[in-house]
Amino acid sequence: MYLSFLLIFCYYLPLLISACPIYLTISLDSKTLQDAYLEINWGPECHDHPEWIGIFSEDPSTTYFHPEARITNINNSSGKVLSNVKVGKLRFPHGWNSNDDNTVPIEYPKGKCLPYYVASFNGSELLTVECLKIQPNWMSKLEHIAQMPLKDLFIPGTHASGAYVNNLVKTKSVLVKDYVVAQQFDVWSQLVFGVRYLDFSIG
Ligand SMILES: *[C@@H]1O[C@H](CO)[C@@H](O)[C@H](O)[C@H]1NC(C)=O
Ligand SMILES: *[C@@H]1O[C@H](CO)[C@@H](O)[C@H](O)[C@H]1NC(C)=O
Ligand SMILES: *[C@@H]1O[C@H](CO)[C@@H](O)[C@H](O)[C@H]1NC(C)=O
Numbered sequence: 377m378y379l380s381f382l383l384i385f386c387y388y389l390p391l392l393i394s395a396c397p398i399y400l401t402i403s404l405d406s407k408t409l410q411d412a413y414l415e416i417n418w419g420p421e422c423h424d425h426p427e428w429i430g431i432f433s434e435d436p437s438t439t440y441f442h443p444e445a446r447i448t449n450i451n452n453s454s455g456k457v458l459s460n461v462k463v464g465k466l467r468f469p470h471g472w473n474s475n476d477d478n479t480v481p482i483e484y485p486k487g488k489c490l491p492y493y494v495a496s497f498n499g500s501e502l503l504t505v506e507c508l509k510i511q512p513n514w515m516s517k518l519e520h521i522a523q524m525p526l527k528d529l530f531i532p533g534t535h536a537s538g539a540y541v542n543n544l545v546k547t548k549s550v551l552v553k554d555y556v557v558a559q560q561f562d563v564w565s566q567l568v569f570g571v572r573y574l575d576f577s578i579g
C-alpha cells in the first residue's frame with residue numbers, strides 16, 4: 377500500500393492586490409475527483425472583509441451570473457469553507473487533455489482559468505476574482521529563468537506524485553487516515569496544472 381502525505385494544492389496568484397485574498401481549492405474528502413467539492417478560502421491577512429464570496433461557473437467580471445454557492449459572515453483573517461459545488465467532469469482546454477489528438481495546444485502566458493471562479497463582493501460591487509487555473513507553460517514564459525540558479529526558484533511540487541486517488545479505500549486507522557491521500561490528479565494533469573517537481577515513491 378502506498379502511504380503518502382496530504383498535499384495542499386493551491387494555485388494562488390491574486391489578479392489584483394486585494395485587501396482580502398480569496399482562492400479555490402478542491403477537497404480531498406471524496407472518493408473521486410468528480411465527486412469532490414470546491415472549498416472557498418480567504419486569507420492570509422484578509423482584513424477588509426467582503427460582504428460575501430461566491431462560486432461561479434463563468435467569469436463574473438465579464439458576465440454576471442448567479443453564484444452557484446455563496447458564503448457570508450467572513451469574520452477573521454483566514455479560513456476555509458467547504459461548498460456544496462462539485463468539481464464534476466474536469467476537462468482541460470482542447471489539446472491539453474492526455475487523450476486529445478495531436479493538435480498543438482494553445483500556450484497561455486498567464487495560465488488559463490478552468491470554469492471554476494470565486495469572487496468577493498460588497499453588495500453588488502465586485503472586489504476580487506480568482507479561478508482554478510492551469511499553467512502548463514509557466515516556466516518558458518518567465519523571462520530570465522534560464523539564468524536563475526535552482527535555489528532561487530520556487531518550484532511547485534507534489535509528494536508521492538504517482539500515488540493519486542482513483543478510488544480511495546477508506547482506512548480505519550486513525551493514525552493513517554489523514555495521510556493516505558496524495559492528490560486526485562494523475563501525473564499528466566499535475567504537469568498541466570504547473571507542477572514541476574515530482575516525487576515518485578517506488579514500492
Ligand atoms: C464593504 O462595505 C463596508 C460598508 O460600506 C465597508 O466598511 C467595507 O470596508 C467594505 N469592504 C470592502 C472590502 O471594500
Ligand atoms: C462568523 O461568526 C459567526 C458568529 O460567531 C458565525 O455564526 C459564522 O458562521 C461565522 N462565519 C463563518 C464564515 O464561519
Ligand atoms: C476563521 O473562520 C473559519 C470559518 O469559520 C475557520 O475555519 C477558521 O479556522 C478561522 N480562522 C482563524 C484564523 O481563526
